[in-house]
Amino acid sequence: MPSFGDFLMQNLQQFWHLTGFYNATWQHFVMLAVGLFFIWLAIKKDFEPMLLVPIGFGILIGNIPFNTEAGLEIGIYEEGSVLNILYNGVSAGWYPPLIFLGIGAMTDFSALIANPKLMLIGAAAQFGIFGAYMVALLLGFAPDQAGAIAIIGGADGPTAIFLSSKLAPNLMGAIAVSAYSYMALVPVIQPPLMRLFTTKKERLIKMKPARAVSQNEKIIFPIIGMLLTCFVVPSGIPLLGMLFFGNLLRECGVTTRLAKTASNALTDIVTILLGMTVGASTQASEFLTAETIFIFALGFMAFIIASSSGVLFVKIFNLFLPKSKKINPLIGNAGVSAVPMSARISNNLGLEYDPSNYLLMHAMGPNVSGVIGSAVAAGVLLGFLA
Amino acid sequence: MNKKLLLALIALFACAASINAQGRRGLRINEVMIANDSSIVDDYGQRSAWVELFNSTFAPLEISSVFITDDPANPTKYPVPIGDVNTKIPKRQHVVFWADGNPTKGTFHMNFILVPGKDNWIGIYDADGKTLIDEVTVPASLKANQSYARTSENQLQPGADAWEIRDRWTENPVTPSSSNKIKDTNDKVDMFAARDENGFGMTVMAMGIVFSALLLLSVCFYIISKIGERASKINKAKAHNITLAATDKESHPSHDSGEEIAAIVLALHEHLNTHDTENTVLTINKVKRAYSPWSSKIYNMREMPRR
Numbered sequence: 266m267p268s269f270g271d272f273l274m275q276n277l278q279q280f281w282h283l284t285g286f287y288n289a290t291w292q293h294f295v296m297l298a299v300g301l302f303f304i305w306l307a308i309k310k311d312f313e314p315m316l317l318v319p320i321g322f323g324i325l326i327g328n329i330p331f332n333t334e335a336g337l338e339i340g341i342y343e344e345g346s347v348l349n350i351l352y353n354g355v356s357a358g359w360y361p362p363l364i365f366l367g368i369g370a371m372t373d374f375s376a377l378i379a380n381p382k383l384m385l386i387g388a389a390a391q392f393g394i395f396g397a398y399m400v401a402l403l404l405g406f407a408p409d410q411a412g413a414i415a416i417i418g419g420a421d422g423p424t425a426i427f428l429s430s431k432l433a434p435n436l437m438g439a440i441a442v443s444a445y446s447y448m449a450l451v452p453v454i455q456p457p458l459m460r461l462f463t464t465k466k467e468r469l470i471k472m473k474p475a476r477a478v479s480q481n482e483k484i485i486f487p488i489i490g491m492l493l494t495c496f497v498v499p500s501g502i503p504l505l506g507m508l509f510f511g512n513l514l515r516e517c518g519v520t521t522r523l524a525k526t527a528s529n530a531l532t533d534i535v536t537i538l539l540g541m542t543v544g545a546s547t548q549a550s551e552f553l554t555a556e557t558i559f560i561f562a563l564g565f566m567a568f569i570i571a572s573s574s575g576v577l578f579v580k581i582f583n584l585f586l587p588k589s590k591k592i593n594p595l596i597g598n599a600g601v602s603a604v605p606m607s608a609r610i611s612n613n614l615g616l617e618y619d620p621s622n623y624l625l626m627h628a629m630g631p632n633v634s635g636v637i638g639s640a641v642a643a644g645v646l647l648g649f650l651a
Numbered sequence: 652m653n654k655k656l657l658l659a660l661i662a663l664f665a666c667a668a669s670i671n672a673q674g675r676r677g678l679r680i681n682e683v684m685i686a687n688d689s690s691i692v693d694d695y696g697q698r699s700a701w702v703e704l705f706n707s708t709f710a711p712l713e714i715s716s717v718f719i720t721d722d723p724a725n726p727t728k729y730p731v732p733i734g735d736v737n738t739k740i741p742k743r744q745h746v747v748f749w750a751d752g753n754p755t756k757g758t759f760h761m762n763f764i765l766v767p768g769k770d771n772w773i774g775i776y777d778a779d780g781k782t783l784i785d786e787v788t789v790p791a792s793l794k795a796n797q798s799y800a801r802t803s804e805n806q807l808q809p810g811a812d813a814w815e816i817r818d819r820w821t822e823n824p825v826t827p828s829s830s831n832k833i834k835d836t837n838d839k840v841d842m843f844a845a846r847d848e849n850g851f852g853m854t855v856m857a858m859g860i861v862f863s864a865l866l867l868l869s870v871c872f873y874i875i876s877k878i879g880e881r882a883s884k885i886n887k888a889k890a891h892n893i894t895l896a897a898t899d900k901e902s903h904p905s906h907d908s909g910e911e912i913a914a915i916v917l918a919l920h921e922h923l924n925t926h927d928t929e930n931t932v933l934t935i936n937k938v939k940r941a942y943s944p945w946s947s948k949i950y951n952m953r954e955m956p957r958r
Contacts, residue, residue, distance in 0.1 A: 379876070381869040381871075382869055396854075399850035402848065402849060407844060411850065494864050497860065498864060638861055641860070649839060
């Protein structure tokens with residue numbers, strides 16, 4: 266029988282083998298640095314803090330080294346662990362529709378209803394998705410993986426998570442982090458492109474203020490919108506159904522309490538869980554691969570194509586419009602969704618060239634149609650490839 | 652209030668019934684073996700004819716109270732018993748019923764047998780005993796240990812209703828209680844990988860669909876807005892007791908820009924020389940305002956409309 270001293274040493278040695286210090290690898294430290302960088306970006310630079318703080322901290326949680334063979338049931342991929350239960354909302358894809366419910370309950374579609382032709386800008390910006398899809402195929406990704414990566418071009422985090430959880434669950438962490446990173450970088454990525462593709466004369470185009478939209482139209486919009494889009498793309502029901510449902514709660518005027526809950530408390534709760542678990546899912550072994558680098562590169566390219574195609578589409582569209590109804594191409598970038606950040610970029614750039622040219626409300630049209638467009642595109646990819 | 656509640660309940664039950672009916676239509680006869688000499692044995696170690704049913708939907712399907720029969724004149728011949736948990740078929744899964752004429756052996760043993768050497772008709776009817784869900788006639792040419800099976804379980808594929816004879820030692824083996832096609836890849840992904848290597852086809856199709864969906868929505872709301880504008884004009888005309896033409900004129904004044912009106916007023920002021928002793932100079936200057944409701948996030952995203 267071992268002595269008491271040996272007994273203590275044996276247990277302490279066993280405990281040492283369970284600690285993070287013993288199990289750490291250089292990959293863990295790289296990921297911890299990535300997590301800290303995200304938190305720094307969010308707090309110091311104010312880049313999408315609501316998303317990057319939970320994701321950044323999630324990366325820290327998910328990359329604490331531990332002995333996976335000890336059966337502690339603490340890892341996010343270990344069935345039955347607390348993190349695994351929370352992660353179910355991501356892996357089974359039910360967090361993103363809840364976020365869409367909140368987005369619907371927050372968003373005023375008036376700008377879009379007042380000027381329905383702006384919806385086409387939201388459609389044009391989806392070229393980013395399919396441009397990236399083609400390049401991803403060239404790089405050797407399978408069609409389902411290429412579709413999951415390309416959806417980053419939709420600039421819509423919940424849609425990206427929803428689609429990648431269905432088409433390429435193994436790439437979801439990298440796709441989600443990439444999508445949210447680029448959404449945070451919209452103010453850096455988009456303005457140079459908008460300047461590049463527009464002339465000074467075009468940037469000064471003043472659009473007529475949108476007409477007032479009646480409450481009846483606002484109530485009809487989510488109902489007709491849901492029916493039409495879901496009849497065309499039934500695979501988009503989880504996202505589009507919840508988006509329009511949230512909007513009906515907001516606009517009908519008799520469910521204010523529900524709309525407030527959906528747009529505030531519920532969205533906040535789901536955002537916390539979604540961000541944290543997506544961050545925690547980026548474990549070093551899954552994340553630090555060559556594929557992740559490709560995903561980030563493809564995501565960046567998708568963003569550039571999407572923003573550019575929105576702006577260029579407006580320029581082409583203007584060729585067919587009378588002089589009094591020309592659209593300022595600075596609102597084209599807003600077609601990539603990233604609500605409302607990209608619309609604010611349009612507004613800020615418009616004000617830079619003409620201090621009296623407020624483009625925000627006009628840009629909100631393509632901005633929210635971009636949300637619808639990316640959900641439709643995700644539905645199409647899901648229908649074709651799942 | 653009670654009437655409303657009653658109507659709501661009726662609507663709810665109607666929906667529930669339709670959902671159930673819709674699900675049952677997803678039940679398919681998938682594979683049949685008439686003469687079983689060396690194929691699978693039942694839970695009593697016996698070999699007999701079998702009928703494989705397939706839940707082609709993506710939701711669990713409860714098949715108790717469905718009828719299986721070999722006689723069109725007697726559609727309620729074998730009722731699948733109620734109360735057995737095994738009658739709930741998980742999504743896209745299969746169950747085998749034994750045609751051994753011995754229902755006392757359990758839920759999956761039917762009260763009729765299938766006879767080799769002649770055409771055997773098999774049908775499944777819904778719980779009402781009238782609605783035919785699926786049927787198949789197994790040809791008399793089927794030999795021992797051969798099965799008669801659907802070529803595809805994917806209802807969206809062409810030829811999904813085609814049947815073929817399967818044999819244990821061929822490329823298309825007998826597959827009781829499992830899919831007729833052993834799947835290790837995703838057919839759709841394989842098809843796109845083979846036929847659309849560069850992704851151009853996907854891009855054209857998907858962008859076409861995205862544009863169509865949003866164009867449809869756009870046209871729909873253009874029409875709705877026109878109807879709304881017309882209705883509001885009619886209401887306005889009625890309220891002011893004027894004709895519709897008068898409201899049109901009123902809503903389209905020749906000068907509606909604030910800047911234009913200010914310029915006209917200024918010109919008139921100068922022309923009429925009504926300038927008196929004040930030394931103020933009236934002019935029009937554009938001013939930059941950092942804040943405006945047009946640039947306000949709170950008006951755009953957070954404000955809740957109230958009735």
